[in-house]
Amino acid sequence: MLRREGTTGPVLVVVLVILALWYVAAIFMNWQGVTDAFSRAGEQHTTGEILLGTLDQERPVLPAPHQIVAELKKTVFGIAITSRRNLLFHAWVTLSSTLLGFGLGALLGIVLAVLIVHVKTLERSLMPWIISSQTIPILAIAPIIIVVLGSIGITGLFPKAIISAYLCFFPITISMVKGLNSPDLIQRDLMRTYSASGAQIFWKLRLPASLSYLFAGLKVAVAISLVGAIVGELPTGAQAGLGARLLAGSYYGQTIQIWAALFGAAILASILVAIVSSVERIVNRRMGVRPA
Amino acid sequence: MKEPASPPVVAIKGLSLTYEAADGPVYALSNVDLQIAEGEFISFIGPSGCGKTTLLRVIADLEQPTGGDIHVNGVGPEEARLRRDYGFVFQAPALYPWRTIQKNIELPLEIFGVSKAERREKASKQLELVNLKGFENKFPWQLSGGMQQRASIARALSFDPKLLLMDEPFGALDEIVRDHLNEQLLKLWDKTGKTVLFVTHSIPEAVFLSSKIVVMSPRPGRIIDIIDASVLGRDRTLDIRETPEFLKIAHRVREGLRAGHSYDD
């Protein structure tokens, strides 16, 4: 236990196992499609040729990993970065509404949590409705939001950001409320004995105690806000962004393009989560959190 | 050694408190009467679970009594709390884990709006008193249990309250440190004329420190005996513990405790 073991080795092994399984699955799932294609073409082929075919289809049921990598390479490095065909361009479009939405959502989430913890009226009346708000299927109202906002002249980044804010404030509120209420009775009693004001209790006790919860919420929220931005890109007419790539890929049955966009989104999300995690680590160090 | 003429610091009449637990009520305090004058040092002693902590918490307005009357410095406990009339040392250290020891001790001062330089100075004085010099920048989990408890005492002393409520503050300390802190506390009390309410399990400690000792019965906590120890004078040294007066009072406390107790096998 004294030795600190890294994660690179295990991750590598697990990735290799997944890749192997993936290839097997790709062969298995694409087999029928390839044999169908050959028989439609009226040609006879050996098993070996079919095998190779499963890993090299234009519209596979499950693209092989190397096909996705090739597509990513092609759309990221193979095309000028300013071009609309470059995936980075779309990633940037999505990222900008993600960040705006995340910012709005985090602000809303934290403010709501603070209000809920401090204003008794809101704790009782707001919480059930906040929960219900999350049971509304967002994709169903996304077009309505886009249209309604569009009708009052708000277009572009903002409607998408609103959708991602709507999705991502929830985990932040929930975990922040938990965190703000997390100090033990005795820690709160101490503040009572000082007859500390609500603001002092907030800044000196509740907030520091809630930070670890807040970061847990932020990590979930940043990934969700990306999902929100992507959802928001679907009904805007698939103009630009990773969501547009997904949709266009789906519309034209370009499985490889869908997967490439999916991976792009996941990579983007991982980067965002990693950024939040490193901020968390810095904060933890400053707060003297006991290392695990 | 003037007899206090001022109104009582704590005046309790017919106080009782019942906790409502899921499986029925727990009678923690029942019909407690008590008057504490300014400048007294009162020890509470009684079997575990008898309601000592509860009584201190009621005085500090951390628990609402279910019956009876209580005044602190002539006003209700809530008002007294809002006036910051007292400092409380809890049974557990209750340090904030994200603050260094120094910062923990400065906490009440920060809340009272004391300037940074003054905070630093006061904290450093208290750190010295409880012998935690050199641990200013450690976080609580890096300290032993006893060290944490000492930090929490320093925290309560830092803002120099007139009334000190201490719930077994020295429970986790070794005898030498305990003796040392007993002496320090006594000096402080004598010098500043603070009123101290002190919960302890140690009979010698109670006798050594107190001007009055309150002996409580097992649950529901009632007061069995109030023993005046002012005969020992205010200016005590550790060796009075061998004097016959001391031993006599200690004996009376022990008898009171034993009387209320259920074990006498």
Added chain:
Amino acid sequence: MKEPASPPVVAIKGLSLTYEAADGPVYALSNVDLQIAEGEFISFIGPSGCGKTTLLRVIADLEQPTGGDIHVNGVGPEEARLRRDYGFVFQAPALYPWRTIQKNIELPLEIFGVSKAERREKASKQLELVNLKGFENKFPWQLSGGMQQRASIARALSFDPKLLLMDEPFGALDEIVRDHLNEQLLKLWDKTGKTVLFVTHSIPEAVFLSSKIVVMSPRPGRIIDIIDASVLGRDRTLDIRETPEFLKIAHRVREGLRAGHSYDD
């Protein structure tokens, strides 16, 4: 009172332990040598933060020493732990909040696969010993600090380990209960021939209970003195506390403590 001929229960040689903290190492134990024979009752006494808890934890295989050699019942601490050679009473109660007191006390028995009826019976016996009858079905947070600590003692005793490691088990108890439990513990020890390692801050308690008292110095913890108290016999009653032998040993312990201590103002 046979002299133990069997191999030592605990054999420690040149033991040291350093905690790596962010702002530099903390030397908790340094070059500790100790041999404990079967059936002994050893008390550890020393200033707060000197490494008593750490030493007990090393013996229990809860902490890895950074140097030196340690054997428990002739094997490494890990093997001893895996053989369930000891019971540990921690400085804090560490009861599981989702279990009732009864269920908490039954926990080790459950883990060792004891049948339900037997568990019930053993737990009930221990509940009686620590005077918690009537609180079986309460949850830990419904009990006072001292009651929780008593429950944790009952838990450690429930499975009747040959070696008992107790870290200030009676710290939060009042003197009467403490005396009672001291007597009970001593009886238990005498009757069962257990080996007990006992951390305390109370000199009288240490002297009353122990066959040997280990006095430790402030951090880095070293052993300053090992005092044999077997002259007091195994079959002690509370009144031996007034005997000259008792007072002599207590004095020597106090001297040892004071010598290592930094306050002597």
Added chain:
Amino acid sequence: MSANRHALILTPLAILGCLYALYLVHRPDVAGQAGLAFWAFIVVLWLLTGFAISGLSHLKLKQPVARRAIGLAVPVLFGAFLFFLWEVIVIGAGVPSVLMPAPSAIAAKFSASLPLLRDDFFQTFVKSVLSGYAMGCLSGFLVAIIADRVPFLRRGLLPLGNFVSALPVIGIAPIMVMWFGFDWPSKAAVVVVMTFFPMLVNTVTGLAAVGKLERDLMHSYAAGYWRSLLKLRLPVALPFIFNALKINSTLALIGAIVAEFFGTPIVGMGFRISIEVARMSLDMVWAEIALAAIAGSAFYGLVALIERGATFWHPSYRT
């Protein structure tokens, strides 16, 4: 306590006022052309209701029954007032119903379409959501245990888990339809993917949340892995696991509905929403949304109720 008694008078007053406003707004000479006086009246009602609700929630009552009644009344009144505002604004300002129908229209549509709603509910909630939720949560939990048991896997799987959990479902849905066909299994598959990772991550965190001393105790008993899992780590992880169950209860419904946008047989809540949007039947769309919200909230409430019973000992439930 008496300071808030006024709420007991204000509340009925506010309710009466709102009812009157509702009557007013539906009068042909007000609907769509409400004047300043009307809006001023609404603002007054707003303030009145605000005071009433705030007073109610601060009431300290002795009887547990009354306390529970107030606890229920406050959110209900609050929500009812939101719906009242919605109705009054939509009708009063004459917002076109293809943009935003009034709650009364939605309610009328809802009660007129019960058989259809029931079929959609059965398809989406009972078939897709419940099965997907059960499978997703269970597999997330099992994988968490396996990952916990095999530290190598934990270190290898968790970073990847975070990676995969960032996958947008929207992208997965068409793939799942491609793999599992048009009917509910593909929706259930989307739900499985969505619920799997919150459960995995929460369970792993919960299993690691055990205090040092509590763990040391088990260690000192030389308790084996499974025993200390069962007796210590699972109870400690329980609040985290319930957290995931609660998050998932809303995620699952959203996931299933969204997945239906990418191909379904001609029944289901997502199907209905998507086709009715195009048919401009926004009242039907909102009836389905209302159904989703009711079902989701009830599901969440049920999980929360079970949580309260199972983790009664947690400090957040003690007062």
Added chain:
Amino acid sequence: QADKVTIQLKWVTQAQFAGYYVAKDKGFYKEAGLDVTIKPGGPDIAPPQVIAGGGADVVVDWMPSALAAREKGVPLVNIAQPFKKSGMMLTCRAETGIKTPQDLKGRTLGVWFSGNEYPFLAWMAKLGLKTDGSAGGVKVLKQGFNVDPLIQKQADCISTMTYNEYWQVIDAGFKPEQLVVFKYEDQGVATLEDGLYVMQDKLKDPAFVTKMAKFVAASQKGWDYMRQNPDEAATIVLDNDASGAQTEKHQKRMAGEIAKLLDTSGKGKLDPADFDRTVAILLSSGGDAPVITKKPEGAWSHAVVDAKM
């Protein structure tokens, strides 16, 4: 200074809307004194909703969905109809043995919903096939965005457009002879597709009518240009495709197919006979939720087309 016009398309940027993009790129709108913003559509954008919310001045929509919206209280009026013929068809795999519409009985069919299902329902009503899943009818699936259900054999037939999805099936490796297609035009259930619609009350404003007249004329110029230079038009569409997902090959082919559907005689003027036929078909679609329940009045106007002439 230029008049501002916002047009909401029915679908994503593709050669189906080439006329508008060409008119914008070639400066036809500018010449007419217009500043036109083209908003691409998407799967969940309902153009009537956008225009009702004031998000556009004019929308491209299919007549069934426009008439449905009209009955729901969005008074849309057709002001021009550049598309004469319907491009909708049902495409089946030949191996399923389907040869005539009667063979569809008991089959699984992919159908586009979202307002595009009415011609299909009318057709099935005409064939006497139930669509609610009961025995003796057809099994209907709500088809997603692509042609996978056919390739993956999840459906026997799917809806395709002559200019789009059909070619995706071909690209997936099917030979034309391996497919059986039923064009709605041939089945007598063709309804009018991409037309231009505005809000009825706006037509009372002569300035608006003039503006729209300029717009329709300039758009028509764009369509004419596109018919003559389909390849260049496809390139223009590609330049305007922000998603960067469209391929040149596909768009060129689409432009060619679209050209076949355009109205070459009437210059975009709606033929009332076509309107009546569409209405008749929609009225016959039946079911418990008919698109329209009565013959719409005033749903089209020649005012704009005539104003420019």
